[in-house]
Amino acid sequence: MFYPVPETSTDSHQDINMARLIFIDATMREGSRTRRIARPIIDELGKRYEIETIRLDGAGYPAVDSRILHDRDNGIVTEEYADMARRIAAADRIVIAAPFWDMSFPSELKVFIENMSLFHITFDSDDTRCYGLCKCEKLLYITTRGMNIRTGDPLEQAT
Numbered sequence: 001m002f003y004p005v006p007e008t009s010t011d012s013h014q015d016i017n018m019a020r021l022i023f024i025d026a027t028m029r030e031g032s033r034t035r036r037i038a039r040p041i042i043d044e045l046g047k048r049y050e051i052e053t054i055r056l057d058g059a060g061y062p063a064v065d066s067r068i069l070h071d072r073d074n075g076i077v078t079e080e081y082a083d084m085a086r087r088i089a090a091a092d093r094i095v096i097a098a099p100f101w102d103m104s105f106p107s108e109l110k111v112f113i114e115n116m117s118l119f120h121i122t123f124d125s126d127d128t129r130c131y132g133l134c135k136c137e138k139l140l141y142i143t144t145r146g147m148n149i150r151t152g153d154p155l156e157q158a159t
Helices: 033-045 066-073 079-090 107-116
Strands: 008-010 019-025 049-055 093-097 123-125 130-132 138-142
Touching: 019 033, 019 079, 033 049, 033 093, 033 138, 079 107
Parallel strands: 019 049, 019 093, 093 138
Antiparallel strands: 008 049, 123 130
């Protein structure tokens, strides 16, 4: 079974012992303000972290439906997805850039998170609870929204 894996890139000149940062770019438009804000932040963080960029636009992750859940229940997960989930779980930091769309975030991001949420890789459970396996202690979420709406305006609902 194969699902398409998005384009990823790593800065190959970085020291192998550097801390690792995963940058999940969930912006969809070429002129995205969210991406314009994220870019200099990622460039600055690149001085301290080895950065892997995962661009979601056009990646084509499938919605996690009954078929995928059935496969997971039977231990079937593509190696590409399991490998990416392992890299995410091992990251020291995660940065997500996603615009505020339709009172939420882009559906591509939700679908990506569902595909990377893998038992025994990003989370586990015992007889009483589920718990995360990700190493990352901090996540930075960068977002922008359209329209010029002042804080406190009845239309403002994002803060």
